Amino acid sequence: MKLSSHHFRSLSSSGLPMAKMDPGSNSLMWFRKGLRIHDNPALEYAAKDSKHVYPVFVIDPRYMEPDPTAFSPGSARAGLNRIRFLLESLTDLDKSLKNLGSRLLVLKGEPSEIVIHCLKEWNINKLCFEFDTEPYYQALDDKIKSYASLVGIEIFSPVSHTLFNPAEIIQKNGGTPPLSYQSFIKVAGQPSWSSSCLSTSLSCLPPPGNLGSCTISEVPSLNDLGYEESEEDERTPIRGGESEALRRLSESIADKDWVANFEKPKGDPSAFLKPATTVLSPYLKFGCLSPRYFYQCIQEVQKNVKRHTSPPVSLLGQLLWRDFFYTVAFGTPNFDKMRGNRICKQIPWDSNDELLAAWRDARTGFPWIDAIMVQLRKWGWMHHLARHCVACFLTRGDLYVHWEKGRDVFERLLVDSDWAINNGNWLWLSCSSFFYQYNRIYSPISFGKKYDPNGNYIRHFLPVLKDMPKEYIYEPWCAPLSIQTKAKCIIGKDYPKPVVSHDSASKECRRRLAEAYELNKKQNGTVSEEDLKKLRRKLEEDKIQESKSKRLKQKSIG
């Protein structure tokens, strides 16, 4: 485990190498996540004792270039909703920087090349950027740090995207990350800054100096990036930016009873007019909202009420979950894969592209599942429990498709898609890690019904079913033809028949998971590709055997 030397360092107390800066010095503030002014230690440090601060954002083609071959509008890695959210966040950041007498300098290209070019061109002495745990940024940052140290540029890369420093927690835990929430809490303890004052505002910023030969642009529009704006109804109602984040935050915490009594598992996944949660996740993902500021705001509310819920279910508990997954992800090589992932059960998932596409495109024939997938496509956001339902359905519950395939779809379409949290939850829901009770399968019929017996959620996101009587809306294939006709929705024509029978598919999944677990136990953590192949063959043979004997039985009865 490589530990980072760039821990979060408190500017006021630690006596850093900030002693005497030449007042003529130039700083480059490199924004990636952390798209905010409040509680932004990298920005604050960049501004300190500098004559010029260059606030930079690099449009990375890897992330932003349109990909017309993708299954939905967007780039190879991000759907249009998240790209739009990012651009809105950049516009808001630019506006805030302008209020401080500066501006956002937008450049385009491979980020390490661009940043290194800027360092040279602007004669930079200090390079500041938020520490990032994702493998892509780790590799990128290594490149830039080695260049900077070679030419003697000071680097400041504080941890401000999470409550704790993942590297520190891993160290405290003896070199590997804690793998349960409770052990994480025990190791983490109280955050060091929990009762100290965060810097939440800046009064002004030194302006950028001469821009030299660098090609700078304003924040681009979707059009500038080569995207066509699609139909109005595919647009998410979630708007990007720090201002919007802070507005939503104050709206959420204004209801003190709601904050104090928040219990995540009790939330209603079918609520969409007024979602059951804060919907602050996209803002945390891009750093439009500081998790530490959020934490302190919740603490402030809790101080002033008699009783409040506690982690893991409380609102504060949700922020700790986020840190939990960041820590495990940072300390686990190949966290986003099954193969080579120390904590991931090796399971011979099917690669059934038809079933995957049916799930992805909201045509499984299970209205509860399909409505959730439509909300994902249109909003880029669904309630946590709704995510559970569709993830369970795709993997261990019904379709037995590899969790990595579902992860890819979520990663692309979610506005709040976050590498550590998304992968962590797919590992969880597929019973590949953290959670192992594969017998507990969410019913695609009854789970939604208990929150929304009338099916309003389904009627909203799947208008083709809007006139289906509530008795049949969760299983319309059971409706008599006369009812289907009256509802103007013929199953198999206007809306698909179910791709599997939930009863038999879920039974089959349980059986396969049991076999896979047994294999993992027997091989004790060293399951080879060959072992998986063998098991896949065995399961296939068993299935054939079973259907043969079933047929025989039927024959003998008949």
Place this chain on the structure above:
DNA sequence: CCGCGGTTGAATCA
């Protein structure tokens, strides 16, 4: 080896 805990299952019964 045993017992316990694990954010959020479903079906049944009161």
Place this chain on the structure above:
DNA sequence: TGATTCAACCGCGG
């Protein structure tokens, strides 16, 4: 609405 039952998993700590 809430408690119990069902069937029973893993990882961890003693």
